[in-house]
């Protein structure tokens with residue numbers, strides 16, 4: 456049988472890795488797919504031929520639209536990233552009857568509903584394993600491996616750059632900007648690194664996970680997003696003293712009132728496996744009602760790990776080329792007509808426990824006043840510690856852990872506390888999750 460001809464859009468970190476893996480492992484991949492897979496055309500504005508293998512059999516152009524218009528190609532791999540022209544290219548490829556493989560989480564999170572509908576109508580596949588957690592096959596695990604379960608919640612470290620920065624800051628006391636630069640040089644960071652450090656990249660990925668976990672349309676705009684830039688070294692230290700680690704997590708959970716979708720720094724018990732996932736590694740913890748908690752760990756970014764997921768998708772598409780569209784795995788795990796419109800909870804309605812840190816005057820009655828504001832708001836304190844005074848002034852950091860509270864209730868209490876003349880600046884808050892089964 457002739458090899459399947461594939462067009463590749465993008466020859467950067469992931470595109471280059473994909474060409475290299477497909478070339479290097481061609482025989483093994485063909486044994487798995489049942490047919491050879493050949494990248495015959497590629498589009499790239501710039502690329503480094505010295506980093507690519509197999510380029511001699513690829514026709515390279517700088518016009519990506521000419522690739523999606525090429526009638527010889529059955530599959531298009533989109534690795535340009537970003538919203539545009541990726542959206543137009545993918546929709547054009549679908550219109551031309553081509554199957555699409557993409558690693559573009561921004562594209563799927565923002566435009567996935569439109570793309571999947573177009574693909575459904577054309578009877579073509581859109582595969583996006585590499586869009587979430589790089590090399591970890593988490594889409595396949597949730598969509599297929601856990602198909603027997605009601606998924607209860609998912610919590611994941613799904614941005615390698617952010618995890619790398621937090622780990623290096625904690626372990627080596629390195630500066631934020633310095634670690635970010637290294638992540639960029641290693642090809643982990645997004646083109647716009649604020650996507651990593653402000654949580655947007657993780658929110659894209661969480662949006663996708665939430666949809667395939669609960670069978671709801673993609674709703675990126677409703678995902679609460681908070682980055683890691685406000686975390687201070689003292690919070691890392693105090694968290695440690697309470698027996699916790701701070702991780703930047705994406706969390707989605709089904710509750711009686713709706714779906715939580717939130718990305719933010721989170722304190723988790725140090726003894727949890729996921730609390731010990733460091734560097735650029737990702738990990739996703741999925742709780743199913745039948746299986747219990749399951750944990751998936753691996754490289755969440757980088758050339759070869761992401762290429763591993765891209766190529767696996769291409770193999771899947773090749774294996775499925777001859778199946779009827781209705782017998783394929785649905786894009787969002789549930790049959791297209793069976794998606795449900797569950798409410799996404801605003802962050803103010805989410806109930807969690809909190810770590811609070813505030814700088815207060817060191818004199819009698821100050822802690823009692825703060826405790827009374829919390830008590831009036833029905834917020835129970837689980838632990839409280841007054842730290843050493845700052846040198847040269849009479850203020851001290853006061854840190855505490857609360858019991859579970861609905862966020863809007865806490866916001867009200869914090870606003871009152873911040874009004875006290877004995878409290879300086881803003882109250883730092885970090886949500887705490889126990890992540891037990």
Ligand code: HSE
Pocket residue numbers: 586588589613614615616617643644645651656755756757
């Ligand atoms: N910038 C992303 C990360 C790349 O650091 O995880 C993988 O999506």
